[in-house]
Amino acid sequence: MNSIAANSPIPSTLTRPWRLALPALLLLLAWVLFLYRDTGIAMVTIWARSETFTHGFLVPPIVLWLIWRQRHAIAAQQIQPALWILLPVACTALVWLLGDLAAVNAVTQLALVALLVLSVPAVLGLAVTRQIIFPLGFLFFAVPIGEFVMPQLMAWTADFTVFALRLSGVPVYREGLQFVIPSGNWSVVEACSGVRYLIASITVGTLFAYLNYQSTKRRILFVIVSILVPIVANWLRAYMIVMLGHFSGNKLAVGVDHLVYGWVFFGVVIMLMFIIGARWSEPEKMTSVGASGHTQPLQAVTATRVWAIAACFAAVLALPQIALWVMDQSESAKPASLVAPAALAPEWQAVASPVAGGFKPAFQNPSAEINSTYAHEGRPVGLYLGYYRHQNYTRKLVSSNNSLVPSNDPQWAQVASASHEVAIDGKSVVVRSAELRATDLAAQAVNSRLIVWQIYWINGTLTSSDHLAKAYSAFYRLTGRGDDSAVIIVYMPKDAPGGTDTVLASFLTANYPAINRLLLKTRQDK
Template identity: 50%
Template sequence: MNAVPAVSPAPTFSWRLAVLSIMIAVASLIAIYRTTAFGMVSIWWRSETFTHAFLVAPISLWLIWEKRKVLARFQPHPALWLALPLLMLAFVWLLGELAAVNAVTQLAFTAMLILVVPLVIGLPAAKQITFPLCFLFFAVPIGEFVMPKFMEWTATMTVLGLRASGVPVFQEGLQFVIPSGRWSVVEACSGVRYLIASMTVGTLFAYLNYRSIKRRLIFVGVSIIVPVIANWVRAYLIVMLGHLSGNELATGADHLIYGWVFFGIVILIMFAIGMRWREDDDDAALMTETVAASAAANAKSDAKNHGTAQGFVTATLLALSVALLPQGALKMLDTQNSGAAPTLSIQALAMGGWTQDAQSLSTWQPAFANPSVTEIASFSQGAQRVGVHIAYYRHQGYDRKLISSENALVKSGDENWLQIERGTHTVTLAGQSLVVQSAQLEQQRALTAEPVQLRVWYWYWIDGRLVSSDFLGKLWLALARLRGHGDDSAAVFMYAREASPGEADAALEKFLAEAGPALGTLLEQARHAR
């Protein structure tokens, strides 16, 4: 047996100063970025998908507490150079705030909280608690952006399972009909809740039970794949249970309860299997490695002699100074974003033989929340009719923004309209080639004698630029505000009835070719008329 060399723990007084500095810096960051912090907590409170986030910080603190003996062997010394990446994170937060992107601001804010720790105690000590610190990222309520894709996958796999079981299925987008009734895949059926919960618990399980990086990564990968597949099986079993019981079982709220019970069983089985490859700590080897690392780190740190009260105060003040910079920039930019409510004269699009109709083309409207102004009109030329819907935004924030995961052509619970197809279409607009988003909508058959289908094209207009990508749209919006151009932007929707294949696209192309220049002028005039 090898003897473990004794190493004197770091002075208690230094660690007390370091912990006090971290507490002051973290509390100050939360106060400075309270809007972001309160926004995270409000999402935890109202969304069942992220309720687990209330436990993330306590778990992280507990994991750090478990490392206290290891940390005591290191001398805390501020790493002031980390103020530079902290400044970069503050700039990222500013960009996210300008574009009103919760995911960006909350990720940047959490990363800033984490980076304060190595800034105050130094990298050698902070390295010992890398996982507990990074575990805080699970408190960020992010992941719902994948929900539409997961809903599509769930619907597709459920239909494939039903057909493989001999059940006839007619599918329209996220809804499908079987002989016993009609089913629909909604947000709660997407499996995103299961995925996020499984990733959080699975990552913690891997850290506590495995020592090798390889095994940890493998188990985390399994905790990602298993809930996705399990959700497909869950959806299939619930539909089959309802079908075989004459819709007496697994309907209403019961299918959600059954789903969580099934998910819990799957996770327990996954953990039981994972325990077979559990790796226990090699205490002697771990202690020897820790002692050697701490001795080398302390020798290097002692030479620099930064672990003083003055050093901790400097680190704390530096962190606070960096954190305040984007707040000042934001206030300055907000003064450039003033102005009255915009006005649009959509009648200007009636040109080139197109005339504005008194009657609306359709009852459909996109579910874009709280625009500054909305203009809707229908235009016709001979037998061709086209509808135009413009949602114009100014003074954007978290309660009013052009690009949001909440905005959609059709909500999943819409009782009037279904989105049965999505894609893209290349058009020429304002002299440039633009790939616009395209979708096929259908009115519920119960509401009309004949099914009404609409072909919809839509894109964004931001600071005079035309984009159809949500990511690029957010980026251009942030850059526009940084340049002092304000946040004026709009979502433009054009639609026509699809009575026969290609008929709607032909009408939309013709209208856009003749009214496209006037549309650009209309939006520019609204932006400059303040």
């Protein structure tokens, strides 16, 4: 589709169909943006605040430019509004609704862009859409998505850095994403993941491949290269930064310096990638309008058909908004309230002394929460309940901002993770497990390590999966049962007597009925 048509005059027979279709398309696009303006504003807000997705401001102008390059080939196509497009439009609108119910930005924003894209074949037809299929697809790069790969990228970066350091003869002691070498301590945090480099490289690399290559094979190969190069480059960047710090006595490549060095190194690598890729560029094919036009005479496009399909499209778009309004009206606005009981099971009594100096999980903006300690036979266990009601994009149970400890936590660092099966309420349930280490071992000589178990409670249903928690929340709200949810976290020192896993499993088995009653009472009290 990447071709330049000769500047031949546009047939006069196309003038009227385009005059009918363009106003309908523009009004439909405006209607989409108006109805789903909150989603669009959320996208722009992320572009503005996150350096990772600042390129989103450039995507719409690039798309318009790419479409403008194809204007003569587009004008030669027959406009045939497609009524059947309403089916995928309805499915996409439903996906948006489910994403909004679960407060998942990526889902709602992808759905919004998909609705904008689907408006083109709905009003103009498939022939026109085929001419601009790449620009329409490139519009999805405006969606600020991709940070979900950050944990894996961080793990790979730590693996390579430790491997390369040992290969260089530098002794390394590693725990999770933290490692120690003779010259100091290092950790792989979000800024070290390379996700910014990866997203930028894929975006620019895809555009470069489209503009410089004609064969599908070369385009795909270059996009694959634009994925692999920034990942490997980030590994090398991390290794070199640690080595610079090591040999300079931590005077170089620390603080802001290592970010500056990282971007300079990445810029050089990406520039070399494009220079090498340009050696295999293919010239654009010159085609005339007549060569790409239809051999059959154009059929008349009536204003009635164009506006009828646009009106049906607009009506389908409004259905999720109406459903959301109805659900909002039926839900109570009463705030949630949690009070820690003096005892759970009879043998587990509340005690005043907090576990590990008052550790508290980093769950943001809950509707209600408690963080108490319960003991049995001298074995204390910390219990944290974070309750969420009327969840939205700033207050939600499952979020990248909610974690046991953030990467920059001054007191604790997560060094290991696992899962365990526990008998809860007569069923075998999988819970997450994590080991936390005090960042200052001298200051935390006692209870310097914690074992923490975590599970979600979604309207009485237990799961340790983020995805299932989101799905349950959307389902319960869609069926009129609200979105009341909570996180249940239990924790205790690793070196506590009796075996940590055994004590935590016993605590959950014995006390979950009382915890469940407390959460159910909170849900019903609204």
